[in-house]
Amino acid sequence: MYDYTAPANLLKDRIILVTGAGDGIGKAAAMSYAKHGATVILVGRGRKKLDAVYDEIEANGWPQPVIVSLNLADATAENFKELANMIGAEFGRLDGVLHNASTLGKRTPLASYDDETWQEVMHLNVTSPFMLTKALLPLLEEADNGSVVFTSSSVGRKGRAFWGAYAISKAATENMMETLADEQDGVTNIRVNCINPGATRTNMRMKAYPGEDPDKLATPEQITPLYLYLMGDDSIAMNGKSFDAQ
Ligand code: NAP
Secondary structure, three states: OOOOOOOOOOOOOOEEEEEOOOOHHHHHHHHHHHHOOOEEEEEEOOHHHHHHHHHHHHHOOOOOOEEEEOOOOOOOHHHHHHHHHHHHHHOOOOOEEEOOOOOOOOOOOHHHOOHHHHHHHHHHHHHHHHHHHHHHHHHHHOOOOOEEEEEOOHHHHOOOOOOHHHHHHHHHHHHHHHHHHHHHOOOOOOEEEEEEOOOEOOHHHHHHOOOOOHHHOEOOHHHHHHHHHHHOHHHOOOOOOEEEOO
16 A cells, blocks of 8 residues: 555645545545545535435544535536535635546447447546536635646556556546646646556446455555545645556
């Protein structure tokens, strides 16, 4: 696991938005941010799962989170503008965003990859994070040191047979991170980086590798040190880098 021990108050008074916060890695990251003092904006499509995360955060006595139900697979620029307006009115700034929600699509050769799934995967994994980032940049500029974290995958660094639109979307994600990071460098106080979680025990991993023994995989909670590092001030000098969580 990434070697970082976060101080208890690492994210005190920070406002951090997490997409796909209802389950898997996004849930674990959101919980760890709240535990370290952040007010977390929980974005996801499943109200029930988001409510459960909200209740767990409240039960622990951590800062009261905010729930935003939004299906990122068909969200529009107008939806993201409304979200940014809500955050601006409530908090006046945003300290961090974790782009975590993604979909796997189908594990088939590109030759037979269906167009509809391609569109879904590219919209959720690439277009939504682009539009959301664009809407949130003015709020991130209001923070002392804004942090944007994208989520990649090893198949985004080197394409692999049968990973289709997912692999291609993750390569685009790495490039989006680099492009945005380069644009911010020396211009704003925003840093932009990427996390490759590595094999982690979640629903998506089980869908990709149904025959695998989940007990042999890291849990989402075990990989949170890197997620904390990139949101806190210890990573202020990092920009344009792609990190491995394990
Ligand atoms: P997961 O368990 O499937 O969680 C994905 C999260 O995204 C869920 O909360 C899901 O909500 C949400 N989501 C999916 N479609 C959405 C939509 N249309 N609108 C809003 N939210 C949506 O997957 P995970 O393994 O935690 O993956 C998290 C990130 O890590 C992804 O970017 C993935 O590509 C990356 N990753 C994971 C692994 C791994 O081994 N697990 C490895 C490399 C990279 P629902 O629960 O409602 O579906």
